[in-house]
Amino acid sequence: xxxxxxxxxxxxxxxxxAKGLFLNPREVPSPFIGKAAPTFSLPVVGxxxxxxxxxxxxxxxxxxxxxxxxxVSCKVEHKLLMALAxxxxxxxxxxxxxxxxxxxxxELLARTGNPYVAVPDDLSGRVGIDxxxxxxxxxxxxxxxGIVRLKHVGPIDMDIWQNKFVPxxxxxxx
Amino acid sequence: xxxxxxxxxxxTAFLALSLPALANEPAIATPTxxxxxxxxxxxxxxxxxxxxxxxELRCVVCQNEALSxxxxxxxxxxxxxxxxxxxxxxxxxxxLEFLTSRYxxxxxxxxxxxxxxxxxxxxxxxxxxxxxxxxxxxxxxxRTFQSAPVNSAQLAAAARLLEEKP
Numbered sequence: 083x084x085x086x087x088x089x090x091x092x093x094x095x096x097x098x099x100a101k102g103l104f105l106n107p108r109e110v111p112s113p114f115i116g117k118a119a120p121t122f123s124l125p126v127v128g129x130x131x132x133x134x135x136x137x138x139x140x141x142x143x144x145x146x147x148x149x150x151x152x153x154v155s156c157k158v159e160h161k162l163l164m165a166l167a168x169x170x171x172x173x174x175x176x177x178x179x180x181x182x183x184x185x186x187x188x189e190l191l192a193r194t195g196n197p198y199v200a201v202p203d204d205l206s207g208r209v210g211i212d213x214x215x216x217x218x219x220x221x222x223x224x225x226x227x228g229i230v231r232l233k234h235v236g237p238i239d240m241d242i243w244q245n246k247f248v249p250x251x252x253x254x255x256x
Numbered sequence: 257x258x259x260x261x262x263x264x265x266x267x268t269a270f271l272a273l274s275l276p277a278l279a280n281e282p283a284i285a286t287p288t289x290x291x292x293x294x295x296x297x298x299x300x301x302x303x304x305x306x307x308x309x310x311x312e313l314r315c316v317v318c319q320n321e322a323l324s325x326x327x328x329x330x331x332x333x334x335x336x337x338x339x340x341x342x343x344x345x346x347x348x349x350x351x352l353e354f355l356t357s358r359y360x361x362x363x364x365x366x367x368x369x370x371x372x373x374x375x376x377x378x379x380x381x382x383x384x385x386x387x388x389x390x391x392x393x394x395x396x397x398x399r400t401f402q403s404a405p406v407n408s409a410q411l412a413a414a415a416r417l418l419e420e421k422p
Protein backbone atom coordinates (compact mmCIF):
# COMPACT_ATOMS: atom_id res chain seq x y z
CA UNK A 83 0.00 0.00 0.00
CA UNK A 84 2.69 2.44 1.08
CA UNK A 85 4.61 2.16 -2.15
CA UNK A 86 1.50 3.03 -4.17
CA UNK A 87 0.90 6.22 -2.21
CA UNK A 88 3.07 8.49 -4.41
CA UNK A 89 1.34 7.16 -7.51
CA UNK A 90 -2.11 7.80 -6.03
CA UNK A 91 -1.00 11.30 -5.09
CA UNK A 92 0.32 11.88 -8.60
CA UNK A 93 -2.89 10.61 -10.20
CA UNK A 94 -4.98 12.99 -8.09
CA UNK A 95 -2.74 15.85 -9.20
CA UNK A 96 -3.07 14.78 -12.85
CA UNK A 97 -6.84 14.72 -12.35
CA UNK A 98 -6.83 18.31 -11.18
CA UNK A 99 -4.63 19.45 -14.06
CA ALA A 100 -6.73 17.57 -16.63
CA LYS A 101 -9.87 19.25 -15.30
CA GLY A 102 -8.17 22.64 -15.44
CA LEU A 103 -7.03 22.01 -18.98
CA PHE A 104 -10.60 21.55 -20.20
CA LEU A 105 -12.10 24.51 -18.37
CA ASN A 106 -13.01 27.51 -20.48
CA PRO A 107 -11.06 30.52 -19.17
CA ARG A 108 -13.61 32.83 -20.83
CA GLU A 109 -16.34 31.46 -18.58
CA VAL A 110 -15.90 33.99 -15.81
CA PRO A 111 -18.71 33.87 -13.25
CA SER A 112 -20.70 37.08 -13.43
CA PRO A 113 -21.17 38.89 -10.12
CA PHE A 114 -24.62 39.95 -11.35
CA ILE A 115 -26.21 36.50 -11.16
CA GLY A 116 -29.04 36.84 -8.64
CA LYS A 117 -28.65 40.60 -8.54
CA ALA A 118 -30.65 43.38 -10.15
CA ALA A 119 -29.70 44.12 -13.74
CA PRO A 120 -27.85 47.44 -14.13
CA THR A 121 -30.08 50.16 -15.48
CA PHE A 122 -29.37 52.39 -18.44
CA SER A 123 -31.16 54.46 -21.02
CA LEU A 124 -29.81 54.46 -24.56
CA PRO A 125 -31.10 55.63 -27.93
CA VAL A 126 -32.30 52.84 -30.17
CA VAL A 127 -30.66 51.96 -33.50
CA GLY A 128 -33.01 53.03 -36.29
CA UNK A 129 -34.81 55.60 -34.18
CA UNK A 130 -32.54 57.93 -32.24
CA UNK A 131 -35.58 59.67 -30.75
CA UNK A 132 -36.63 56.53 -28.96
CA UNK A 133 -34.77 55.28 -25.89
CA UNK A 134 -34.53 51.82 -24.41
CA UNK A 135 -34.22 51.08 -20.74
CA UNK A 136 -34.24 47.68 -18.98
CA UNK A 137 -37.19 49.01 -16.98
CA UNK A 138 -39.25 48.76 -20.21
CA UNK A 139 -39.01 44.97 -19.98
CA UNK A 140 -40.22 44.66 -16.40
CA UNK A 141 -42.82 41.96 -15.90
CA UNK A 142 -41.42 39.61 -18.53
CA UNK A 143 -38.45 37.33 -18.87
CA UNK A 144 -36.10 38.71 -21.52
CA UNK A 145 -32.60 38.31 -22.87
CA UNK A 146 -29.90 40.86 -23.48
CA UNK A 147 -27.60 39.91 -26.32
CA UNK A 148 -24.43 41.99 -26.58
CA UNK A 149 -23.26 42.09 -30.19
CA UNK A 150 -21.53 44.26 -32.76
CA UNK A 151 -21.64 44.40 -36.56
CA UNK A 152 -17.90 43.66 -36.89
CA UNK A 153 -18.11 40.57 -34.67
CA VAL A 154 -17.82 37.35 -36.64
CA SER A 155 -19.06 34.91 -34.02
CA CYS A 156 -22.13 37.15 -33.60
CA LYS A 157 -22.94 36.43 -37.25
CA VAL A 158 -22.78 32.71 -36.51
CA GLU A 159 -25.06 33.17 -33.54
CA HIS A 160 -27.36 35.48 -35.50
CA LYS A 161 -28.81 32.57 -37.48
CA LEU A 162 -29.93 30.83 -34.31
CA LEU A 163 -31.31 34.04 -32.85
CA MET A 164 -33.31 34.57 -36.05
CA ALA A 165 -34.72 31.06 -35.86
CA LEU A 166 -35.60 31.53 -32.19
CA ALA A 167 -37.28 34.87 -32.85
CA UNK A 168 -39.25 33.50 -35.81
CA UNK A 169 -40.45 30.39 -34.02
CA UNK A 170 -41.25 32.41 -30.89
CA UNK A 171 -39.57 29.78 -28.72
CA UNK A 172 -37.40 32.35 -27.01
CA UNK A 173 -38.33 35.28 -24.79
CA UNK A 174 -37.89 38.74 -26.34
CA UNK A 175 -34.24 39.45 -27.17
CA UNK A 176 -32.76 42.92 -26.83
CA UNK A 177 -29.57 43.42 -28.85
CA UNK A 178 -27.09 45.83 -27.35
CA UNK A 179 -25.00 47.25 -30.18
CA UNK A 180 -21.69 47.43 -28.34
CA UNK A 181 -19.10 49.98 -29.45
CA UNK A 182 -19.86 50.00 -33.14
CA UNK A 183 -21.37 52.40 -35.62
CA UNK A 184 -25.12 52.92 -35.54
CA UNK A 185 -25.44 52.90 -39.32
CA UNK A 186 -23.54 49.66 -39.74
CA UNK A 187 -25.75 47.96 -37.19
CA UNK A 188 -28.83 49.27 -38.94
CA GLU A 189 -27.66 48.16 -42.37
CA LEU A 190 -26.61 44.72 -41.17
CA LEU A 191 -29.94 44.11 -39.47
CA ALA A 192 -31.81 45.32 -42.57
CA ARG A 193 -29.78 42.96 -44.73
CA THR A 194 -29.66 39.82 -42.61
CA GLY A 195 -32.80 40.17 -40.51
CA ASN A 196 -33.52 41.56 -37.08
CA PRO A 197 -34.15 39.10 -34.25
CA TYR A 198 -34.31 41.86 -31.64
CA VAL A 199 -37.26 43.66 -30.11
CA ALA A 200 -34.99 46.67 -29.53
CA VAL A 201 -31.38 47.53 -30.34
CA PRO A 202 -30.01 50.04 -27.82
CA ASP A 203 -26.89 51.73 -29.10
CA ASP A 204 -23.92 51.68 -26.71
CA LEU A 205 -21.45 53.75 -28.71
CA SER A 206 -19.08 54.54 -25.84
CA GLY A 207 -19.18 51.05 -24.34
CA ARG A 208 -19.98 52.45 -20.90
CA VAL A 209 -23.15 50.39 -20.52
CA GLY A 210 -21.10 47.35 -21.50
CA ILE A 211 -18.69 48.04 -18.64
CA ASP A 212 -21.64 48.47 -16.28
CA UNK A 213 -22.86 45.01 -17.25
CA UNK A 214 -19.40 43.48 -16.95
CA UNK A 215 -19.14 42.74 -20.67
CA UNK A 216 -15.76 41.30 -21.66
CA UNK A 217 -16.44 40.87 -25.37
CA UNK A 218 -19.03 39.98 -27.95
CA UNK A 219 -21.21 38.03 -28.06
CA UNK A 220 -22.54 37.72 -24.54
CA UNK A 221 -26.06 36.88 -23.52
CA UNK A 222 -27.88 37.52 -20.26
CA UNK A 223 -31.24 36.20 -19.11
CA UNK A 224 -33.23 38.60 -16.94
CA UNK A 225 -36.32 37.52 -15.03
CA UNK A 226 -39.66 39.24 -14.46
CA UNK A 227 -38.35 41.15 -11.46
CA GLY A 228 -35.38 42.48 -13.41
CA ILE A 229 -32.84 40.14 -11.84
CA VAL A 230 -30.02 38.64 -13.90
CA ARG A 231 -30.36 34.85 -13.87
CA LEU A 232 -27.89 33.62 -16.46
CA LYS A 233 -24.90 34.84 -18.38
CA HIS A 234 -23.33 33.14 -21.34
CA VAL A 235 -20.04 34.23 -22.87
CA GLY A 236 -19.50 33.42 -26.52
CA PRO A 237 -21.91 32.49 -29.30
CA ILE A 238 -24.96 30.38 -28.49
CA ASP A 239 -25.37 27.23 -30.52
CA MET A 240 -28.23 24.75 -30.49
CA ASP A 241 -26.51 22.59 -27.88
CA ILE A 242 -25.92 25.48 -25.50
CA TRP A 243 -29.44 26.74 -26.12
CA GLN A 244 -31.02 23.38 -25.30
CA ASN A 245 -28.85 22.55 -22.30
CA LYS A 246 -28.14 25.92 -20.72
CA PHE A 247 -30.89 28.32 -21.68
CA VAL A 248 -34.01 26.19 -22.05
CA PRO A 249 -33.86 24.66 -18.52
CA UNK A 250 -33.23 28.09 -16.99
CA UNK A 251 -36.06 29.69 -18.96
CA UNK A 252 -38.42 26.88 -17.95
CA UNK A 253 -37.47 27.43 -14.34
CA UNK A 254 -38.27 31.12 -14.72
CA UNK A 255 -41.58 30.28 -16.38
CA UNK A 256 -40.88 31.97 -19.67
CA UNK B 257 -5.13 85.48 -65.64
CA UNK B 258 -7.29 84.96 -62.58
CA UNK B 259 -5.10 82.00 -61.68
CA UNK B 260 -2.02 84.27 -61.71
CA UNK B 261 -3.79 86.72 -59.44
CA UNK B 262 -4.73 84.02 -56.97
CA UNK B 263 -1.21 82.63 -57.06
CA UNK B 264 0.26 86.04 -56.32
CA UNK B 265 -2.29 86.57 -53.61
CA UNK B 266 -1.23 83.36 -51.91
CA UNK B 267 2.42 84.24 -52.21
CA THR B 268 1.96 87.65 -50.59
CA ALA B 269 -0.20 86.17 -47.87
CA PHE B 270 2.43 83.50 -47.21
CA LEU B 271 5.24 86.02 -47.05
CA ALA B 272 3.25 88.37 -44.84
CA LEU B 273 2.55 85.50 -42.43
CA SER B 274 5.99 83.98 -42.41
CA LEU B 275 8.14 87.09 -42.40
CA PRO B 276 7.56 88.02 -38.75
CA ALA B 277 8.30 84.45 -37.83
CA LEU B 278 11.48 84.47 -39.85
CA ALA B 279 12.50 87.77 -38.29
CA ASN B 280 12.11 86.32 -34.81
CA GLU B 281 14.01 83.17 -35.67
CA PRO B 282 17.42 83.27 -33.98
CA ALA B 283 20.44 82.61 -36.19
CA ILE B 284 21.19 79.34 -34.44
CA ALA B 285 18.17 77.31 -33.51
CA THR B 286 18.23 76.99 -29.73
CA PRO B 287 15.17 75.23 -28.43
CA THR B 288 13.44 77.27 -25.75
CA UNK B 289 11.44 74.25 -24.52
CA UNK B 290 13.38 71.21 -23.32
CA UNK B 291 13.09 68.50 -25.93
CA UNK B 292 11.03 66.21 -23.74
CA UNK B 293 7.69 64.93 -24.97
CA UNK B 294 4.79 66.58 -23.22
CA UNK B 295 2.55 64.22 -21.24
CA UNK B 296 -0.58 63.18 -23.06
CA UNK B 297 -2.73 63.38 -19.96
CA UNK B 298 -4.03 66.29 -17.97
CA UNK B 299 -3.28 65.32 -14.39
CA UNK B 300 0.03 63.65 -13.54
CA UNK B 301 -1.06 62.60 -10.04
CA UNK B 302 -4.14 60.81 -11.34
CA UNK B 303 -2.19 59.20 -14.15
CA UNK B 304 0.35 57.86 -11.65
CA UNK B 305 -2.42 56.44 -9.48
CA UNK B 306 -4.08 54.96 -12.55
CA UNK B 307 -0.87 53.26 -13.66
CA UNK B 308 -0.16 51.87 -10.19
CA UNK B 309 -3.70 50.60 -9.72
CA UNK B 310 -4.09 49.12 -13.19
CA UNK B 311 -0.95 47.02 -12.64
CA GLU B 312 -2.96 45.18 -9.99
CA LEU B 313 -5.86 44.64 -12.36
CA ARG B 314 -6.43 41.98 -14.95
CA CYS B 315 -7.37 42.89 -18.49
CA VAL B 316 -10.61 40.99 -19.06
CA VAL B 317 -9.89 40.55 -22.77
CA CYS B 318 -6.32 39.22 -22.73
CA GLN B 319 -6.68 37.55 -19.39
CA ASN B 320 -3.08 37.11 -18.31
CA GLU B 321 -2.10 40.67 -19.04
CA ALA B 322 -2.35 43.58 -16.63
CA LEU B 323 -4.83 46.32 -17.43
CA SER B 324 -1.95 48.79 -17.47
CA UNK B 325 -0.18 46.91 -20.28
CA UNK B 326 -3.08 45.88 -22.43
CA UNK B 327 -3.64 47.59 -25.78
CA UNK B 328 -7.13 46.05 -26.06
CA UNK B 329 -9.89 48.50 -26.80
CA UNK B 330 -11.91 47.47 -23.78
CA UNK B 331 -8.83 47.95 -21.57
CA UNK B 332 -8.46 51.48 -22.91
CA UNK B 333 -12.12 52.12 -22.10
CA UNK B 334 -11.70 50.69 -18.62
CA UNK B 335 -8.65 52.84 -17.96
CA UNK B 336 -10.66 55.86 -19.10
CA UNK B 337 -13.46 54.81 -16.75
CA UNK B 338 -10.98 54.59 -13.86
CA UNK B 339 -9.47 57.95 -14.84
CA UNK B 340 -12.95 59.51 -14.75
CA UNK B 341 -13.73 57.95 -11.39
CA UNK B 342 -10.45 59.23 -9.96
CA UNK B 343 -11.05 62.69 -11.40
CA UNK B 344 -14.45 62.58 -9.70
CA UNK B 345 -12.60 62.10 -6.41
CA UNK B 346 -13.04 58.37 -5.89
CA UNK B 347 -10.41 56.59 -3.81
CA UNK B 348 -8.48 53.57 -5.09
CA UNK B 349 -10.61 51.36 -2.86
CA UNK B 350 -13.81 52.76 -4.37
CA UNK B 351 -12.48 52.21 -7.88
CA LEU B 352 -11.70 48.59 -7.03
CA GLU B 353 -15.21 48.15 -5.65
CA PHE B 354 -16.64 49.64 -8.83
CA LEU B 355 -14.73 47.13 -10.95
CA THR B 356 -15.27 44.04 -8.80
CA SER B 357 -19.00 44.74 -8.60
CA ARG B 358 -19.05 44.46 -12.40
CA TYR B 359 -16.35 41.97 -13.28
CA UNK B 360 -16.01 40.05 -10.03
CA UNK B 361 -12.84 39.25 -8.10
CA UNK B 362 -11.53 37.95 -11.40
CA UNK B 363 -10.23 41.43 -12.29
CA UNK B 364 -7.97 41.45 -9.24
CA UNK B 365 -4.56 39.84 -9.65
CA UNK B 366 -4.49 39.55 -5.85
CA UNK B 367 -7.78 37.90 -4.93
CA UNK B 368 -9.13 38.76 -1.44
CA UNK B 369 -8.74 36.26 1.41
CA UNK B 370 -12.21 34.76 1.88
CA UNK B 371 -13.72 31.25 2.18
CA UNK B 372 -13.57 30.45 -1.57
CA UNK B 373 -9.95 31.54 -1.76
CA UNK B 374 -8.70 29.95 1.50
CA UNK B 375 -7.30 26.96 -0.37
CA UNK B 376 -5.69 29.25 -2.93
CA UNK B 377 -3.85 31.30 -0.33
CA UNK B 378 -3.13 28.61 2.26
CA UNK B 379 -2.77 25.67 -0.14
CA UNK B 380 0.91 26.21 -1.00
CA UNK B 381 1.87 26.39 2.69
CA UNK B 382 -0.15 23.25 3.43
CA UNK B 383 1.73 21.45 0.66
CA UNK B 384 5.04 22.79 1.95
CA UNK B 385 4.21 21.57 5.48
CA UNK B 386 3.24 18.18 4.07
CA UNK B 387 6.54 17.98 2.21
CA UNK B 388 8.51 18.89 5.36
CA UNK B 389 6.70 16.17 7.34
CA UNK B 390 7.46 13.55 4.68
CA UNK B 391 11.07 14.69 4.58
CA UNK B 392 11.50 14.40 8.36
CA UNK B 393 9.87 11.00 8.38
CA UNK B 394 12.29 9.83 5.71
CA UNK B 395 15.26 11.18 7.68
CA UNK B 396 14.11 9.53 10.90
CA UNK B 397 13.57 6.15 9.33
CA UNK B 398 17.12 6.36 7.97
CA ARG B 399 18.62 7.30 11.37
CA THR B 400 16.86 4.47 13.18
CA PHE B 401 18.00 1.98 10.55
CA GLN B 402 18.63 -1.37 12.28
CA SER B 403 21.53 -3.43 11.07
CA ALA B 404 20.75 -7.09 10.52
CA PRO B 405 21.45 -9.28 13.60
CA VAL B 406 24.74 -11.20 13.49
CA ASN B 407 25.59 -14.31 15.40
CA SER B 408 28.92 -15.18 17.01
CA ALA B 409 29.89 -17.59 14.24
CA GLN B 410 29.61 -14.81 11.66
CA LEU B 411 31.63 -12.45 13.87
CA ALA B 412 34.37 -15.03 14.24
CA ALA B 413 34.43 -15.52 10.48
CA ALA B 414 34.77 -11.80 9.97
CA ALA B 415 37.64 -11.59 12.50
CA ARG B 416 39.42 -14.41 10.78
CA LEU B 417 39.11 -12.65 7.42
CA LEU B 418 40.54 -9.45 8.92
CA GLU B 419 43.56 -11.24 10.30
CA GLU B 420 44.35 -13.01 7.09
CA LYS B 421 47.48 -11.72 5.40
CA PRO B 422 47.11 -11.07 1.70
